Amino acid sequence: MGNRMxxxxxxxxxxxxxxxxxxxxxLEAAVRQDDWRVSSAGTDSRGGSLCPVAVGVLSDTMDPQLLADFQDHFVSTPIAQRTLERADLIITASREERSAIxxxxxxxxxxxxxxxxAVSLGAGDGExxxxxxxxxxxxxERRGLTGAASHRRLLALRKSNDPNDIPDVHHAALRAHRAGLQEVREAAHALASGILAAIGE
Incomplete structure (x- = not known):
């Protein structure tokens, strides 16, 4: 079955x-990819390709061959009812997508x-x-028990005052676009580290 994310x-x-x-x-670095199913989707996907800026940001995280495979097999995908029903954990960029789901x-x-x-709630007692x-x-179970996430904010881009939202930077200037996706990568890395520490083999 695997862990579906x-x-x-x-x-x-x-x-x-x-x-x-x-x-x-x-997961690749932890040699635990076989029992995991990781996918992504959009609430308003149009079947586009992976953003070149995203490729550049991921190049600092993914092995070149792993990134090439990821890019080759990627196509922007709309969220599907079955996928939402079967996922064990769903992570969104902002409250807008969370509400839509x-x-x-x-x-x-x-x-x-x-x-x-998720990063804030996962920063607990090592459960x-x-x-x-x-x-x-x-x-x-921890919802409402912790404060809002504290992090570096891209004030010029943020449409919301909620610090848990990460804004859509796709149409921003290149520098802001890259900085926004680097922020996403850093938060995602923190999430991955917390999950892998909590779920032992």
């Missing part, structure tokens, strides 16, 4: 692929978190989990 953003061209690629790289599949709400939210589904349960 889904990353979601608006178009599935920048933020969610960077999250997914970072997680895949972490909750409206579409209400039962997925306890398993759906923004990236920043362990047998699998990703149990890890999602732990995060859900």
């Amino acid at each position: 889904l990353f979601v953003c608006h178009a599935n061209e920048c933020r969610s692929p960077v999250m997914a690629g970072t997680m895949i790289a972490a 909750a409206l579409r599949v209400p039962a997925a709400r306890p398993r759906t978190f923004t990236l920043r939210e 362990s989990a047998v699998d990703l589904a149990e890890y999602a349960d732990i995060l859900h």
Whole structure:
């Protein structure tokens, strides 16, 4: 069956692929990729290719061959009902995507978190989990018990005052685009580290 993890953003061209690629790289480094299923999707995907800026950001995280395989097999994908129903943990870029998923599949709400939210909730007391589904349960139980995520903010880009949102930087200037995706990569790496530390073999 495997641990099923889904990353979601608006178009599935920048933020969610960077999250997914970072997680895949972490699993590869930990030699634990065989029992995991990592995918990404968009709430308004148009079937586009992987953003070149995202490729550049992932090149600092993924082995060249792993990145080449990831890029070759990537196509922007819309979220599917079955995928939402089966995912053990769903990570979104912002509250907008999190809300869209909750409206579409209400039962997925306890398993759906923004990236920043999941990192903040996972920074606990080192509690362990047998699998990703149990890890999602732990995060859900901690909702409302921790403060908002504290992190470097891209004030010029942020449309929301909620620090758990990571803004869509796809149409921003190149420097801001790259900085925004580097922020995504850093948060995704923190998430991956927390998950792999909690779920032992």
